[in-house]
Amino acid sequence: MIPEIGGGALVVALALAVLGAVAAATGARTGRPALVESAQHAALAVYALLTGCLALLVYAFLRFDFSVRYVAMNTNLGTPFYYRITAVWGALEGSIVLWAWMLATYTLIVVVRHRRNARELYPWVLSVMLGVLAFFLLVMTVPAPVFQRLTPVPADGRGLNPLLEDSGMITHPVALYLGFTGFTVPFAFAMAALVTGRVNDFWITATRRWTITAWYFLSLGLLIGGWWSYHVLGWGGYWAWDPVENAAFMPWLTGTAFLHSVMIQERRRMLRLWNLALVILTFALTLFGTFLTRSGIIASVHAFTQGSIGVFFLVFLSVVVLIALGLLAWRWDVLGAQGELDSVVSRESAFLLNNVLLVAATFTVFFGTIFPLVSEAVRGVKVSVGMPFFNQVNVPLFLGLIFLMGVGPLIAWRRASLDNLKRNFLWPAVIGAVAAGVVWALGVRSALAVLSLALAAFVAATITVDVVRGTRARRRLGEALPGALGRLLLRHNRRYGGFVVHLGILVIALGVTGSQAWSVQTETTLQRGEHTELAGYRVRFDGLAASEESNHFKVTATFTVDGGHANGTVLLPAKKFYPQEQSPIAYVDYRLGLFEDLYVVLGDFARDGSQATVKLQVNRLVSWIWIGGLVLTLGAALAVAPERRRLV
């Protein structure tokens, strides 16, 4: 019965979402609150139905209900309990269910939060949210039905993609989708602002927390994706500029640009048009990302399946982009800037430059991602764009952004005087220069690494200067030190939340720099009892063992390590053979450390256990990337906390 109940519920939800979207828009146009109220009820009902569908799907997975085709394709009797839950969003159809459910949840929160405080915009916001939701429900009903009946019911299922049997897969898609869907809210507000012509700053203040929340979850999703790639895929990296990674990175870049440019609009009434364009672009890029993963037009390790679903996404993407940009063109006249740039040396221009760099990075990533298509369309030649292109183009842009991260928050609005510059940047500049010297003296000869570390020191120093100054001011008013610092952070949580996020980014940059500049690796074949050495580690091959796991066959190698922080530990990399897979899956073993990770991948081996090929890596500072993610989390939490700014 599950396929019929679930499928029926989705059709009802689709109808309600369409009706709700139309009712809200009509209600707004004709000024009839009753219609808007019925749209609210529709939103609530859609949420309830989608929650029910999600629960039903989880239930089907837990009970191994193979009469549901999707369950049979993505699980088998050997799939462990937790992975039966993650299998819910482990493939195309289920991932759309999760997506739509999150969108419905956000819609409900919008209803609760903004029903009263955004009167003119609210009906249109609701209409846009329900419209987007209707599209996803359409996808779930027509090209990617999750509740399809499978007859005859097989005795066992096909099983989950083994690469997804990892804890990262519980959180990575959830965080990523919370980020992706989260940007629907600022987009809906922007559309409402354009439709009603109320393009003043209200839509921006109303969506500030929404944007930060979406941005944070997207960041988290990207980081967890990197962690998954690092400890599951077994190539020792966390980012490969794969088309689908890029697809998630691009809205992050434009979202970051948007977070900063709204501050200029709030303070100086500039960039109205630009902000609307950025939020449209960000939302369009989230759709582009889903389109790319699910259409199969570009080869990628993340690609789901091919099918008509790509056409649905492309049509929707086109409709969204054309309507949104059309509205922008229609309202062009009222979007003119009120403020003007007074001086090149000012906070406005630092933020503008930040936006230019972020958009330039977005453009290069976009270009690199779709270049294979361009090449085939224009020259008929298949090409792939690799990491060197992306690194070469983006690294200078990112270094520029880090520099601006130090300058932007402290430089004066309108026009920075020489005094302001000296007061804020003299010490940080000195510290940055000293850091460069120290790093050089320590033997680092990579110019990029020196520059990156010096810039990080510079930015960290600007933040320290500001925090020390703020704390000292409160101390002068007679507060004790810890209290003064704490109250400074909490009272100006928006500013200092931003600073903490910046610190997190710095820490991540440190990890990226270190891992790129100083990681070493070797690959060798060892007889049993033989050892190999790398960067102070002695790794001995002790033999192989085979075991039968619940849903796969596993060959485990034993390596004993001497030296470094992993002294005396035994590492057990393995190869897992899943009956449904074309090739064995590598299972990496590693010892993480604050400064370096020892990372062991098992390659080919002799069946009798006499020899094995092993890839050893010593990856430097990678842990700081994950630590940076924690710092970023603290910063984002501080930034979205309710403002407690009062008279001291």
Add this chain to the structure above:
Amino acid sequence: MTHRWRWLLPMAALPVLGLLAYGFVLDPRSIPSPLVGRPAAAFTLTAFDGSPLALETLRGKVVVVNFWASWCNPACYDEAPVLERAWQTYRERGVVVVGVDMQDTPEAAQAFIRRFQLTFPNAPDAAGKVAVEYGVYGVPETFFVDRAGTIRAKHVGAVTDDVIRGTLDRLL
């Protein structure tokens, strides 16, 4: 910009959207194999029926080398009847279809052969060497070798009657 120029803004999105639409007519997985145009690597295997199966002995014929596995469902299941049909149709004209079974158990492979009543020569690639020589990424993949022993085409995924007919007519 109070005049019509502003409408260029939405228009600017059209070429990008058009490009994405163009992507649908392409297959990103049909990567040209560097082996096309090169001599086909020789191999000698023992067929399931115990007879020797060597590519060298088939020189002078057009050979269709198909890599498959019994666990490759549905693609290999879809193409098995197609291959058998091609073998029946073209064997008179100097075409041999050769099946190479990868990463499989003998029982499952033989059950597969019985199920589809395959009559063309079929051998297990027990050591996995042949698949490596041909750079097989996943099953099924099919190579077309001409009379001189040169690989002339490669097909990734299940072959269809049209693919086989088109390629063989070109090589005969």
